[in-house]
Amino acid sequence: MFGYxxxxxxxxxxxxxxxxALMVAAIAVGVGASMTTLTLNYMMSQNALEHKDDVLYxxxxxxxxxxxxxxxxxxxxxxxxxxxxxALLRSNIPSRQVAMHRWGGPVSLEGSELRPYTSxxxxxxxxxxxxxxxxxxxxxxxxxxxDESPQQLVVxxxxxxxxxxxxxxxxxxxxxxxxEPFTVVGVIEHWNPxxxxxxxxxxxxxxxxxxxxxxxxxxxxKIQSWGNTNGWKSENIAGYExxxxxxxxxxxxxxxxxxxxxxxxxxNFLTTYIQSQKAEGHYPRPLKFGLTRPSEWLVVNEVxxxxxxxxxxxxxxxxxxxxxxxxxxxxAKFLRKxxxxxxxxxxxxxxxxxxxxxxxxxxxxxxxxxIAGILLTLGGLSGIRILLMGYxxxxxxxxxxxxxxxxxxxxxxxxxAGLYPAWRISRTTPSVYLKTQ
Numbered sequence: 001m002f003g004y005x006x007x008x009x010x011x012x013x014x015x016x017x018x019x020x021a022l023m024v025a026a027i028a029v030g031v032g033a034s035m036t037t038l039t040l041n042y043m044m045s046q047n048a049l050e051h052k053d054d055v056l057y058x059x060x061x062x063x064x065x066x067x068x069x070x071x072x073x074x075x076x077x078x079x080x081x082x083x084x085x086x087a088l089l090r091s092n093i094p095s096r097q098v099a100m101h102r103w104g105g106p107v108s109l110e111g112s113e114l115r116p117y118t119s120x121x122x123x124x125x126x127x128x129x130x131x132x133x134x135x136x137x138x139x140x141x142x143x144x145x146x147d148e149s150p151q152q153l154v155v156x157x158x159x160x161x162x163x164x165x166x167x168x169x170x171x172x173x174x175x176x177x178x179x180e181p182f183t184v185v186g187v188i189e190h191w192n193p194x195x196x197x198x199x200x201x202x203x204x205x206x207x208x209x210x211x212x213x214x215x216x217x218x219x220x221x222k223i224q225s226w227g228n229t230n231g232w233k234s235e236n237i238a239g240y241e242x243x244x245x246x247x248x249x250x251x252x253x254x255x256x257x258x259x260x261x262x263x264x265x266x267x268n269f270l271t272t273y274i275q276s277q278k279a280e281g282h283y284p285r286p287l288k289f290g291l292t293r294p295s296e297w298l299v300v301n302e303v304x305x306x307x308x309x310x311x312x313x314x315x316x317x318x319x320x321x322x323x324x325x326x327x328x329x330x331x332a333k334f335l336r337k338x339x340x341x342x343x344x345x346x347x348x349x350x351x352x353x354x355x356x357x358x359x360x361x362x363x364x365x366x367x368x369x370x371i372a373g374i375l376l377t378l379g380g381l382s383g384i385r386i387l388l389m390g391y392x393x394x395x396x397x398x399x400x401x402x403x404x405x406x407x408x409x410x411x412x413x414x415x416x417a418g419l420y421p422a423w424r425i426s427r428t429t430p431s432v433y434l435k436t437q
Contacts, residue, residue, distance in 0.1 A: 002360075009361035016333060020365065023329045027369025027417075030322030031410045032376025037308075037315040039377060039402045040384070043395035044204075045304050048193030049132070049294035052256075055095075056131070057263075058297045059088065059253040060290035061274065063283050065232035073300045076290055077230060078201045079249040082218070087273060089125065089147070093266045094255035096131040099215055100124035101251050102202050102227040105178030107211070109164055119160065121177070122209040123223055129155070129188065129212075131256050132198060137161075139171035139186030146214035150221075153214055154182040160210035161187045180221065182213065194394035197294050199252050200301040202227035205394050218244065225250040247282070255291075267291065319413060326365070326417040334358055334425040341428045355426035362418025363411055370410030374403055 013020040049056055060076040061084055062069075069075035080088070085099040103123045108116035122128070125147045129136070138161075142153045154177060161170055161184075170184045195204045217223060222240045229250040237243050257263040270289045277283045292300060341354050381396040388396075398406075 001356075005357045005360040006364070008357055009364045012337070012361055013364060019329060019333050023326050023333075023365045023414075024368045024372060026322045026326045026329065027366055027410050027414050028372035028376055030319035030413065031370060031373030031406055032380060034312075034315040034319045034409065035373060035377040035398075035402065035406045036380035036384070037312045038405070039381065039398050040392070040395060041304060041308050041312050042402060043397065044195060044308065045298065046195065047197065047295050047298060048195075049197050052133070053293050053295050055256050055258050056294055057255050057257060057291040058294075059255055059270075060292070061270070061283075062285050062288035063247060063249070063277075064285060066284035069285070073302070074290055074292075076288060077249040078252075078301070079228070079230070080251045080253050081247055081249050082244045082251060083246075085251040085253055088253060088270075091266070091269055093257075093262060093269055095258050095262070096127035096256040098125050098128045098131050098198075098254045099251050100128060100199070100253075101225045102199065102209065103213075103223055104226045106176075107160075107164070108176045110174070110176065112164075114164065119177075119211055120207075120209040120226070121211045121213055123213055123215055123217065125215045127256075129186075131254060132191075134191045135189040137187045137189055138169045139184070142185050142214050145216075147216050150217050150219070151214055152177075152180055152182045152217070153185045155186040155188060155212040156184055157188055157208065157210045158190045177211065177213070178221065188212075192394070195298060195303045197297060198254065199227070200297065200303060201252065204301070204303050205392055207394070257291075263291070319409075323413050323417045326414065327420060330362060330365075330418050330421040331424065334421040338425060338428050341425050345428055351426040354428070355422050358422035358425050359415060359418050362414045362422065365418075366411035366414025367407065369414060370407035373410050374398070374406050377402075377406060 047053065059080065060074060060078065061080055062076045063081065063084065064070050064077055070077050072078070079101075080099070089097065089099055091097070100122055101124075103121040104118060105121065106116050107119045108114070126141045126144055128134070129141045137158060139155075141155065142151065145151070146153055154175070156164070156170065158167075161167060164170065164175060165173065170187060173184050174181050175184065176182070192208045196206055196208065219240070224243075227250065229248050231246065231248040233247065235242070235246045235248075237246055255266065257266055267289075270291075271287065274283050274287050274289065278287070298304070344354065345351075377398055381398060384396045385393050
C-alpha cells in the first residue's frame with residue numbers, strides 16, 4: 001500500500017508541476033534558512049572531550065583584586081599566573097596535569113629551499129598529549145625533566161611534518177624555531193578540535209598549533225604568551241623574572257582526576273594552597289577556586305552565545321511562515337482534486353485511505369524540499385565562510401547528521417502542512433461529486 005500511495009503522489013506532483021515546484025521551494029527555503037543557523041549552533045556546541053567529561057577539569061583560582069570580580073560568569077580569571085601554575089605542578093594528586101599557553105615564532109630548516117614562516121606553538125607540559133588523547137604517528141612526548149629544565153625539543157603536528165619533512169619520520173631531525181635549534185621527538189596525528197575546548201581564551205574556533213615545546217623553556221628563551229595576558233593591579237615589572245613572579249594570568253591549566261576521592265583530595269590541596277597564599281598577603285578575595293568539566297567549560301565561556309540561540313529561533317519562525325504558505329498551496333491543490341477523491345470514495349476507498357494518500361503526497365514534497373534545502377544550507381554556510389574570512393571555517397560545515405536532520409525537518413514540516421488539507425479532502429461526500437458527473 002505504501003508503494004501504491006507513493007506512486008499516486010508522484011503522479012499527482014507531475015500533473016501540477018508549477019504548483020508542486022512552489023510548494024517544494026517554500027519548504028526548501030524554510031529548511032535552508034533554519035538548517036544554516038542550526039548547523040552552526042550544532043557544530044559550535046560540539047565537545048571534543050566528551051569521552052573524558054567525567055575526569056577532566058579546567059582549574060581556576062580566584063587570585064583577582066579585592067574590589068571587584070572578573071567580569072565573566074565564573075567571576076574568576078580563566079587563566080593562572082606562572083607562579084601559581086608552577087606551584088600546582090608540584091602536586092602529585094592528579095593522574096595527569098597540564099599547564100600551557102600559546103606562543104609562536106619563525107620556523108626555518110637549514111639546507112632546505114622552504115622559505116621561513118611563522119608558526120603557532122603551544123608551550124606545554126608532557127601530559128598534554130596523554131591527557132587529551134592525542135595519538136602519535138612517530139616518536140612520542142618528551143620526558144618529564146624537560147618540563148622543569150630547558151631542553152630544546154619539539155613535537156610536530158602532522159601538517160607541520162608534511163610541510164617541513166614531506167611527511168617522513170622526522171624524529172631526531174632538527175629545525176630552527178625562533179632562531180634556536182630544536183630536535184624533533186615526536187609527530188602527532190591530525191588533531192584539531194573545534195571548538196578548541198582546551199584553550200577557549202584565544203579564539204574558540206582557531207586551528208590547533210602546529211608545534212609543541214616543553215614548559216621548562218620559559219626562562220632560557222624568555223617566552224611571552226601569544227594569547228591573553230591579564231592583571232588586576234599595577235606591578236613593577238623590570239625584567240622577565242619579575243613578569244614570571246607577577247600576578248598576571250596567562251596560563252591555562254587542566255587536571256585529570258579519575259575518582260571522587262582524587263577530586264576531593266585535589267580540592268583540599270587547592271584550599272590549602274590558597275590559604276598559604278593568603279598568609280603571604282596574596283589572594284585578597286574570599287577563598288574560591290573552580291574545577292570545571294569540558295562540557296561546563298564550553299557553557300561558562302559562552303561559546304554558544306544568546307545571539308546564536310535567538311538567531312536559531314528566528315530561523316525556525318521563518319520556517320513556520322513557509323509551512324503556512326505550503327498549507328495554503330496544498331489546500332488549493334487538494335481541493336481541486338475533490339471530484340477525483342469523491343469518485344474513489346464512491347468506489348469504496350475509506351476516509352483513512354484518502355487521508356493517507358494525500359499525506360504521502362505532502363511527505364514527498366517534504367523529501368524533495370529537504371534535498372533542495374540541503375543545497376541552500378551548503379550555499380548559506382559557504383557564504384558565511386567567505387564573509388567571515390576563515391574565522392568559522394571549521395564549524396560552517398554540514399556533516400551527514402545535519403543532512404539527515406534537514407531531510408527529517410523538511411518531511412516533518414511538510415507533513416504538518418499537509419494535515420489539514422488531507423483531512424479536508426478525506427471528508428469529501430461522494431454523492432455531491434457523483435451528481436456532477
